[in-house]
Amino acid sequence: MRVRxxxxxxxxxxxxxxxxxxxxxxxxxxxxxxxxxxxQEAYQARLDLAAEQFPDIDVELLYTPDDYDxxxxxxxxxxxxxxxxxxxxxxxxxxxxxxxxxxxxxxxASGLDxxxxxxxxxxxxxxxxxxxxxxxxxxxxxxxxNTDMFDAAGIDYPTADxxxxxxxxxxxxxxxxxxxxxxxxxxxxxGWWPWWMSFIYQNGGAVLDETGAPxxxxxxxxxxxxxxxDLVYTYxxxxxxxxxxxxxxxxxxxxxAQGKVAIIMTGFWxxxxxRDVPDLNWDIAPVWGNVERGTVSFGSGLAISSxxxxxxxxxxxxxxxxxxAAQTVIVERGQDAPANVAVLSSDLFxxxxxxxxxxxxxxxxxxxxxxxxxxxxxxxxxxxxxxxSATLDELxxxxxxxxxxxxxxxxxxxxxxQ
Amino acid sequence: MVTAQANxxxxxxxxxxxxxxxxxxxxxxxxxxxxxxxxxxxLLLLAGPMVYSLYLSFTDWNLFNPPEWVxxxxxxxxxxxxxxxxxxxxxxxxxxxxxxxxxxxFSLAIAYLLNKRLPGMxxxxxxIYLPYVVPVVATTMVFRxxxxxxNGLLNGFLAIFGVDGPAWLLNPNWVxxxxxxxxxxxxxxxxxxxxxxxxxxxxxLYEAAAIDGASERHHFFKITxxxxxxxxxxxxxxxxxxxLQTFTQVYILSxxxxxxxxxxxxxxxYLFDNAFRFNKxxxxxxxxxxxxxxxxxxxLVVIRSSSAWVFYENEMKR
Numbered sequence: 001m002r003v004r005x006x007x008x009x010x011x012x013x014x015x016x017x018x019x020x021x022x023x024x025x026x027x028x029x030x031x032x033x034x035x036x037x038x039x040q041e042a043y044q045a046r047l048d049l050a051a052e053q054f055p056d057i058d059v060e061l062l063y064t065p066d067d068y069d070x071x072x073x074x075x076x077x078x079x080x081x082x083x084x085x086x087x088x089x090x091x092x093x094x095x096x097x098x099x100x101x102x103x104x105x106x107x108x109a110s111g112l113d114x115x116x117x118x119x120x121x122x123x124x125x126x127x128x129x130x131x132x133x134x135x136x137x138x139x140x141x142x143x144x145x146n147t148d149m150f151d152a153a154g155i156d157y158p159t160a161d162x163x164x165x166x167x168x169x170x171x172x173x174x175x176x177x178x179x180x181x182x183x184x185x186x187x188x189x190x191g192w193w194p195w196w197m198s199f200i201y202q203n204g205g206a207v208l209d210e211t212g213a214p215x216x217x218x219x220x221x222x223x224x225x226x227x228x229x230d231l232v233y234t235y236x237x238x239x240x241x242x243x244x245x246x247x248x249x250x251x252x253x254x255x256x257a258q259g260k261v262a263i264i265m266t267g268f269w270x271x272x273x274x275r276d277v278p279d280l281n282w283d284i285a286p287v288w289g290n291v292e293r294g295t296v297s298f299g300s301g302l303a304i305s306s307x308x309x310x311x312x313x314x315x316x317x318x319x320x321x322x323x324x325a326a327q328t329v330i331v332e333r334g335q336d337a338p339a340n341v342a343v344l345s346s347d348l349f350x351x352x353x354x355x356x357x358x359x360x361x362x363x364x365x366x367x368x369x370x371x372x373x374x375x376x377x378x379x380x381x382x383x384x385x386x387x388x389s390a391t392l393d394e395l396x397x398x399x400x401x402x403x404x405x406x407x408x409x410x411x412x413x414x415x416x417x418q
Numbered sequence: 419m420v421t422a423q424a425n426x427x428x429x430x431x432x433x434x435x436x437x438x439x440x441x442x443x444x445x446x447x448x449x450x451x452x453x454x455x456x457x458x459x460x461l462l463l464l465a466g467p468m469v470y471s472l473y474l475s476f477t478d479w480n481l482f483n484p485p486e487w488v489x490x491x492x493x494x495x496x497x498x499x500x501x502x503x504x505x506x507x508x509x510x511x512x513x514x515x516x517x518x519x520x521x522x523x524f525s526l527a528i529a530y531l532l533n534k535r536l537p538g539m540x541x542x543x544x545x546i547y548l549p550y551v552v553p554v555v556a557t558t559m560v561f562r563x564x565x566x567x568x569n570g571l572l573n574g575f576l577a578i579f580g581v582d583g584p585a586w587l588l589n590p591n592w593v594x595x596x597x598x599x600x601x602x603x604x605x606x607x608x609x610x611x612x613x614x615x616x617x618x619x620x621x622x623l624y625e626a627a628a629i630d631g632a633s634e635r636h637h638f639f640k641i642t643x644x645x646x647x648x649x650x651x652x653x654x655x656x657x658x659x660x661x662l663q664t665f666t667q668v669y670i671l672s673x674x675x676x677x678x679x680x681x682x683x684x685x686x687x688y689l690f691d692n693a694f695r696f697n698k699x700x701x702x703x704x705x706x707x708x709x710x711x712x713x714x715x716x717x718l719v720v721i722r723s724s725s726a727w728v729f730y731e732n733e734m735k736r
Contacts (some may be wrong), residue, residue, distance in 0.1 A: 246569060
């Protein structure tokens, strides 16, 4: 009898210890991100903070530098989706197919006040009334300008009040020639959508109208694209695709770093690339406007794939990553502008010295807030980009005229979205 | 008496025959055993997916929701409304019609030269084959510099002759020729087959011709070329299929935002975009089947035409 009692006790003790062991077994989540190696390090640093907070949740970082959307797509199709996925403009291709989890219930259960934390930034990640991602990184496209070149040409630095006229005058004065050869370009852009699209919206044009129907063939859009092309082929203040090929690059950023361009437009990340360039004096400013101001917000959010076995834990993690402590890491590392409003308005961010090695005009980001375009983030975003750029390639090579281009794009978009 | 003698002979013969038959049957069983990995592979990994993709080509499928039957809509769209597909077909055909003949001419010329008995020939043969070993990705990256508008190698070379070369990779009219030139750099694989073929031509043929006073030109056109025609035939079919399926070069070059995509897009890259960037698996399957028919027709035409120009030695013996 006694032996039996003991053995029963022993068995129950054993079972208890097993169940404790099961409870302590950490939940393993996988989180996929893109970017450079320093981006990967920044994400890891934030996950390390999360690990202190949630010792029972183990998050493994999957870093995919190239062909991100395709890779995620394939993993999801194979039933091997990461629990947490970084998402940007292509998000609603995923959310519209039910590959991402609608976060509304988890948000309300956690008591997270979206407006207080993100302002209006989270609205772009809503599809058919549901929230599909928490904004993680943000930051408008801004102007980078070479202060030495502006000083030499005797021109005032750009401000939020700049119009196309101010911009063009400055770009012309900043372009230097040696005979027929341009030795210094006033401006440099190209075929990347944020550049030409912001010009279209600055002129009151749009890609889609409020009903979601294509609205590309308008005088406003044609005029904007005409000016954009004239910068290259009429005024000669910006490099053509052929000039780029001769300069051995397809991007304005290295040209700016080499001191060959006075003005470029790009995102926060360029600060980290430029801060250590010797003898390059530069500052940042908000992007100009014409009829209205317009710039693109380069954001990305964190979403949970619908196939995740641990949605609650995944939400705890993304909730933590978008909260102040983890968002501060983004700023400290100079990785990006944070999506968290409190961090965005913190002295750390506005000071800028910690990550830029100089006193730059960090208010440019706050001043861009009311100029951010509501991007047409439809599920067919990738295909829409492909359709538009196929025709714009020809326009930017000056092989077709602007009116033909806008008519062709309008027809292609109507065919795509019907 | 004849029949009495014949009878035991017959049974002995039939016994031997049945043993021979069983040996043959054993051989055929072994044949199927040994070939079964490929047969099973064909049925499971090729025939199965092919039939399924034929079904998918009549559906609208985004990889995640169940396929939706749409009849011939994908095919109708491809041939009536899809401008990009029209460009893709046109570009692929132009590329194929430029590349295949040039590939045959260049590979023949190079193989002819490499067949000479000169010191250091092994070195030259290796050099000609090397580019084929270089991955297409690396080749494409290097050729970006070769094709650079003002200071590229090619235009620098042309400038010596006073020719102002085009912006190869940016000009919609020149970019396909640029792709052909890039592919011709890998001509070594065709050369290897031709060289092997040339070395297999019996020297008696040349000796006999030489006695009859044939010139070097006669040697090439009356002996070498006809004797090589089966190899040329093989190279031709392979290069037609390969160029109809061009992918990597186009994929890498299109990643450059300045490349004129309408002028460079080809069938397989467009298929890839539809399948993996736009998630239109049904539509991509329809493109795959159109390409299959195109490849099939091209190959059939070449095979049918072969009796007119391909010469097999054993045909003559028969």
